[in-house]
Amino acid sequence: MSMTTELGAARPGGVPLQAAMTLIARKRRLALAVPVLVLAYLVYVFFAFDVPGLVQRANMDNARILVADSYSHKVHVTRDARAGEMVYAVEGENKGRYPEGTMPAWVSGGFDDTVIDLGGGHVVRFLPDRRVTYDMPDVGMIQIDRVDGGIVAQFPGYRPGESPDWASVSDSRVSITTDAGRVSVTRSKDEVFRYFPGWELFWFTLDSPYHGRGLGEILFGPQIDPARGNVVGAVADFMGNPMWRHADVFWAIGETVLMAFLGTFGAAVIALPLAFLAAKNFAPVVALRFAVRRVFDFVRGVDGLIWTIILSRAFGPGPLTGALAILITDTGSFGKSFSEVLENVDGRQIEGVQSTGAKPLQRYRFGVIPQVTPILLSQILYYFESNTRSATIIGAITGGGIGLFLTQAIQTQKDWEEVTYYIVLIVLMVMVMDSVSGWLRRRLIKGDDAGH
Amino acid sequence: MSDLTAARSPNAARALTQNSDSYLRMVRARRMYSGLMIALFVIAMILGFRIVEGRSAGGFWDGMPKVLDFPAGLVTEAWEKRANLPGYFVEFFPALIETINIAAVSTLLGAALGLGLSLVSTRGLAPFPRLIPVFRRIMDILRAFPEIVIALVLIFILGGGPVPAMIAIALHTAGALGKLFSEVSENVDLKPVEGLQSVGANWWQRMLLGVVPQVAPNYLSYALMRFEINIRASAILGFVGAGGIGYELRNAMTFGTGRFDISAAIFILLFLTIVFFDQVSSHFRNRLVHGVTR
Numbered sequence: 001m002s003m004t005t006e007l008g009a010a011r012p013g014g015v016p017l018q019a020a021m022t023l024i025a026r027k028r029r030l031a032l033a034v035p036v037l038v039l040a041y042l043v044y045v046f047f048a049f050d051v052p053g054l055v056q057r058a059n060m061d062n063a064r065i066l067v068a069d070s071y072s073h074k075v076h077v078t079r080d081a082r083a084g085e086m087v088y089a090v091e092g093e094n095k096g097r098y099p100e101g102t103m104p105a106w107v108s109g110g111f112d113d114t115v116i117d118l119g120g121g122h123v124v125r126f127l128p129d130r131r132v133t134y135d136m137p138d139v140g141m142i143q144i145d146r147v148d149g150g151i152v153a154q155f156p157g158y159r160p161g162e163s164p165d166w167a168s169v170s171d172s173r174v175s176i177t178t179d180a181g182r183v184s185v186t187r188s189k190d191e192v193f194r195y196f197p198g199w200e201l202f203w204f205t206l207d208s209p210y211h212g213r214g215l216g217e218i219l220f221g222p223q224i225d226p227a228r229g230n231v232v233g234a235v236a237d238f239m240g241n242p243m244w245r246h247a248d249v250f251w252a253i254g255e256t257v258l259m260a261f262l263g264t265f266g267a268a269v270i271a272l273p274l275a276f277l278a279a280k281n282f283a284p285v286v287a288l289r290f291a292v293r294r295v296f297d298f299v300r301g302v303d304g305l306i307w308t309i310i311l312s313r314a315f316g317p318g319p320l321t322g323a324l325a326i327l328i329t330d331t332g333s334f335g336k337s338f339s340e341v342l343e344n345v346d347g348r349q350i351e352g353v354q355s356t357g358a359k360p361l362q363r364y365r366f367g368v369i370p371q372v373t374p375i376l377l378s379q380i381l382y383y384f385e386s387n388t389r390s391a392t393i394i395g396a397i398t399g400g401g402i403g404l405f406l407t408q409a410i411q412t413q414k415d416w417e418e419v420t421y422y423i424v425l426i427v428l429m430v431m432v433m434d435s436v437s438g439w440l441r442r443r444l445i446k447g448d449d450a451g452h
Numbered sequence: 453m454s455d456l457t458a459a460r461s462p463n464a465a466r467a468l469t470q471n472s473d474s475y476l477r478m479v480r481a482r483r484m485y486s487g488l489m490i491a492l493f494v495i496a497m498i499l500g501f502r503i504v505e506g507r508s509a510g511g512f513w514d515g516m517p518k519v520l521d522f523p524a525g526l527v528t529e530a531w532e533k534r535a536n537l538p539g540y541f542v543e544f545f546p547a548l549i550e551t552i553n554i555a556a557v558s559t560l561l562g563a564a565l566g567l568g569l570s571l572v573s574t575r576g577l578a579p580f581p582r583l584i585p586v587f588r589r590i591m592d593i594l595r596a597f598p599e600i601v602i603a604l605v606l607i608f609i610l611g612g613g614p615v616p617a618m619i620a621i622a623l624h625t626a627g628a629l630g631k632l633f634s635e636v637s638e639n640v641d642l643k644p645v646e647g648l649q650s651v652g653a654n655w656w657q658r659m660l661l662g663v664v665p666q667v668a669p670n671y672l673s674y675a676l677m678r679f680e681i682n683i684r685a686s687a688i689l690g691f692v693g694a695g696g697i698g699y700e701l702r703n704a705m706t707f708g709t710g711r712f713d714i715s716a717a718i719f720i721l722l723f724l725t726i727v728f729f730d731q732v733s734s735h736f737r738n739r740l741v742h743g744v745t746r
Contacts, residue, residue, distance in 0.1 A: 038560060045557050048550070049614045063609045255507065258500050265497060301727040305688045305698065306719055309705060313522040315515035318508025323501075389598045393688060396600050400508070403600070407692070410604045423601050430596040 062413075069416035073200035074181075074193040077107055077116050079126050082188055086111055090200045095242040098206055106194070116192050122180040124192050132190050134176060134183055144174055144185050151185055199417050201243050208237040249405060249422070253429055256401035259319050259394070260387035260433075263326025268380045271331045275338035276364070282342060292335070299332030304390060305397075312398045319400035326387055326394065333383070341375050342368070374444045381444075385437040389430055402426055530716035540717035544700055548721050550614055551696035552729075554689075555682035558618045562625025562682075563675045566591075569626060570633035571659055576642055579655045591634075594627025603689045617694035621682050629678055636670045637663060669740045676733040676740075683729055687722055697722055 076092040088103045090096030098104065106117040114126035121137040134142040140156035150171045155163055163169040167176040175184040182193040204211040209225045210218060210233065218224070218234045225233045239247040274292055276282045283289035308325040315321045350367035358366065395403025402422060409418040505512050530537065572578050573587035599620040606616035645662040653661065690698020697718060704714040 042557065042560070045553055048553060049557075049618070051615065054610055054613065054615050058610050060609075066605070066608065255504070258504055262497065262500050262504060265493070269497075297727070301723050301730065302719075303684050303687065303722065303726055305684070305691060305701075306722065309701075310522055311515075311519065314510070314518040315512070316509030318510070319504045320508035320510070320512060320515075323504050389596075392598045393600045396604075397688070397691060406601065407604065410608065413608065419605070423597075426598065426601060427593065427596045430598070431592060434592070434596065 065414075066416050068195070069414065070420040071199075071417075072195050072197045073417060074195045075104055075200075077104075077114070077192045077194075079111065079114065079130070079190040080188070081130060081190075084111070086114065090206070090243075093243065095205060096201055102206075104194075116194070118178075118180040118192070118194050120180050122178065124183055126190055130190065132183070132185055136178065142176065149187075151187070153185075199421070201241070203241070204234075204237050205241055205243055208241075210234045210237055244418070244421070249402070249425065252402040252405050253425055255319050256391045256395055256403065257388055257429065257433070259323045259326065259391040259401055260384055262323040263391070264330060264380060264384040264387050266323070266327040267330035267334050267383075268376070270327070271334035271338055272376070274331075274335050275342055278335060278339040279342035281345070281347070282364075282368075293339075296332045296335035296339075299328060300336065301332075302329075304329040304394065308394050308398055317399035319395070321398040322391055322394040322400050325398070326390060330383060330387070334379070337379055338372075338376060341372050341379075345371055378441045378444050381437040381441050385430075385433045388433045392426055402429075526712050526716045526719070529710075529712040533713040536713050537717050537720070540714055541721060544697060544718055544721060547690075547695075547697045547700045548725060551686045551690060551698065552683065552725065554614050554618050554621065554686040554694075554696055555679060558621035558625055558686070559675060559679045559682050561618075562622040562678070563629050563671070565622070565626035566629030566633055567671070569630035570637055571663070573630070574634045574637040574640075577637055577640070577645070577659065577663060591627045591630040594623050595631065596627075597624060599624050599685050599689060600692060603694050604692065607693055612693045612695060612699075614695040617686055617689040617696070620689065620694075621685050624685075625678055625682060629674060632674045633667070633671055636667050636674075640666050673737045673740045676737050680726075680730055680733050683726060697725075 073091055076087070076089050078087040078089070078092070080087060086103075088098040088107065106119070108115050109126075112126070112128040116124040116126070118124060121135075123135045125133045125135075127133065130146055132144040134144070136142060142156065143154045145152050145154075151169075151174050152160075153163060153167070153169050153174045154160060155167065158164065166178060167174065173184070173186050175182065181195060184191045184193075201211070204213075210230075213221075213224065218230050221230070224230055227233075228236070239250075274296075277284070278289055278292040278296065280289070283292075304325055307328050308321065311324050311328075312321045315324065345368055349371060350363050353363050353367035391401060392403045392406070395401035396407045397403075402425065406419065406422045406426070409415045409422060501512075569587055569591050572580065573584050573591065575581070575584065578584050578587075599617075602620035602623055603616050606619055610616050640663055644666070645658050648658045648662045686694075686696060687698040687701075690696035690700075691702050693699065701715065701718045701722070704711065704718055707714060
């Protein structure tokens, strides 16, 4: 103790060591207190967000469906008792139906004698009187019969009325799920699903003559459809694919980018003259400058969400609302940052232009604009890129562009392969915008001398 | 000047006029290019606008007169029932807190993850330099995911509530902050790191004691900026079902005319919150970057 005071006293003019020690001790306490506070906050939030309850409520079946569906598809074989017909369809959708008279290679027979090979030794048979049998390796023959209008399932090794846990049995419904596929028998129909990896019919649907053809065959092979050239026909059928609607999806991506483009550049065009009014060194009237600044702050503070809601009341759903919402919000952001750029402008260039007798507008055009263009353009491009992301989100709210497709596909809760497709496209779109805008910005900053 | 040159030799004068001619030609060509660019830009704007208008339910000129109808209705109704507003403020305050909590936690977690990602993807600091491109790509992908995508998918699995929004925003934040952080760390002074290495400090100690003190002010400043952005994002995600004030706002909007006072109250709360945190954060950011001493 005495030594520290001695040492502190020994340094004339310096900070006394005692003070330094207290400072260090305080910093150490702070360094300890911050993590403790953060931890305490996280614990509070853990309970405020009800994470333990959430873990219980989380629907892991949904997660499994989502993951499985995002990379695989199923083909339905349905015996429809009401219509008295067999239906073979990809994902059970009308658009994925096998044309009349055709069926998958692993199915044979007809309404009263269908044999469905699920692979790996799993075979399901549809028999007369709507009997269904499922021959499962290591288990044996499962028999499903109709008795007095109800459904009765008999599993080998189980007593009547009992069932293993991979099957759910009731009077009106029997469903069996295995790795090979799924069988479900109800009063009105018997259905078998077989799962395959990959996205179904991504290129062409079954009714297209190009279905199942390779790229080389389409490009270099003999003409497939007598009415159309191979490439023209294939592109048309791909774009018009009724299941994936590629043309519409690409349009939607374009629409999202367009929303961002119009919003960002429209905002820049409006904000630039206003920024002159708000910049200290250009503002003609102080009161006006103050007012314009407050308008910028207000517009920014109201936020894109509220603008979207307000505008969608006037312009209805669609990309117009989204573009205008981005435009208004960014007018505020641009106004603020542009005016800051203008305040840091080099005054000598303006004086130089002024000395040649230039009028105010000419002074701005030749003295100011060339100086600030690269900085402003760089900022605009940065916003353009981040606005493609915002446009996706706003599109989901107001209904436009890829955001709309995404929310619609998610709401059906079954088209997860489409959701995956949209997500991939969105991420690609954002990354492309990111690198294009980054490349342009680097070129601008490196800047050839062209400032106008 | 020109007299002098001209007097020296007629050749030099000719060279000068040639110079100025070619200079003027260059300027003219450049002007033409910029003029062309501007013309193209204007055409693109008009065309784009028409396309967007054609694909929307309402036209621009039809909607324009109606723009102020809703805000006007909102304001009149809120003014008529202004006695109700304080009650609504109290009622929706917990939801507001939830929105702020979502933003705060996702900023904290995202910054922590971003910090880790930035350290392993900065040249000179990374423990596995070969993996730098991998970690950079991971950050690019995290950044490219709009929050809403992850939030909607997670809502399907976890159900509505704040957690999906929090995870979604945290992931995006990790990508965005990771990139900014690593730009800061690229410029870090490596001498303290080497000093620590020479006394046998391991990677964690070198990062914590050698790098973090140098970059902490900039990191904090970026994290605060991100917090501002995340409050807005959290309100938007609430609107698609992730809890908080956005969710209440969507419900209030469905009540329609007659109950606009509720929407107005939420608008005011949201506006004040955003402005408040913008001000607080920019105040602290100024202090961090310009280092105001106490």
